[in-house]
Amino acid sequence: LQISSAISFHHDVISHLSASEFHLLGLSEDPDLQRILFGLFLSMYLVTVLGNLLILLAVSSDSHLHTPMYFFLSNLSLVDICFISTTVPKMLMNIQTHSRVISYMGCLTQMSLFSIFVCMDSLLLSVMAYDRFVAICRPLQYPVMMNPRVCGVLVFVSILFCILDSQLHNLITLQCIYYKNVEISDFFCDPSHLLHLICSDTFTNNIVMYFTGVMFGFFPISGISFSYYKIVSSVLRIPSTGGKFKAFSTCGSHLSVVGLFYTTGLAVYLGSKISISSVMYTVVTPMLNPFIYSLRNKDVKRALSRLLSRAASCP
Secondary structure (H helix, E strand, O other): OHHHHHHHHHHHHHHHHOOOEEEEOOOOOOHHHHHHHHHHHHHHHHHHHHHHHHHHHHHHHOHHHOOHHHHHHHHHHHHHHHHHHHHHHHHHHHHHHOOOEEEHHHHHHHHHHHHHHHHHHHHHHHHHHHHHHHHHHOOOOHHHHOOHHHHHHHHHHHHHHHHHHHHHHHHHHHHOOOEOOOEEOOOOOOHHHHHHHEOOOHHHHHHHHHHHHHHHHHHHHHHHHHHHHHHHHHHHOOOOHHHHHHHHHHHHHHHHHHHHHHHHHHHHHOOOOOHHHHHHHHHHHHHHHHHHHHHOOHHHHHHHHHHHHHHHHOO
């Protein structure tokens, strides 16, 4: 008993002194489920990458889709590919090698990339809401307000803000010497989980988390809500039912993606801590986005049909 206590104490001291690696607990420790999980997540990953690549190809190959709305959509698809590629390949490798270990630098890199891409998703969705607001509420000014230069600046500024957020997390983590534990209760290095393991100044950690929540949660949601409030007000003043339907149909896909993204995100960070919420947020949402936009958007469906027809006719 004394030997066991000494070993346990020694392990606790080591984990509180330094961490050269972390242990990702994953979704399940049941060995019988590992094959099923591998097949399931590999399938979802391939579907996500293929679906978003098709959106990118459809937008780039069809001149009718060279508009601000589809420019932002193609950027969202690219970010979703990077988003899911940050977490799932490492999870698949861990299942295949029967290992739950991730190095300290590997965890830091994964956390940084995850922060960048999840924030980019949030900001791009708010920029797309602004685009719909200008298109419906300021149609005559739309070509000027949403010219290619403005669209490029909006995406560039979004990237800068996301890198800033990522570097804030890195700065706090790199200054940390002590950790409460080396086990992360998820299948990837979630920034919030990693910050909770830090034994140093918790006040600074909380400030960073609140800042991140406000910058990439509250502000985007407020902007989207305001944009759609103005959109609904404008659409309701349209006399014809057909005009109202046409205006609302251009926003349906975007609203569906916004609802899916923020609902699953809030489930992770404000509600449940179980890994299934993270799966919905990091895997299912990027996978469903191309289906939502292609199934509910006639222009995208037409572009995809032409793209597939050209591919089939090639010798």
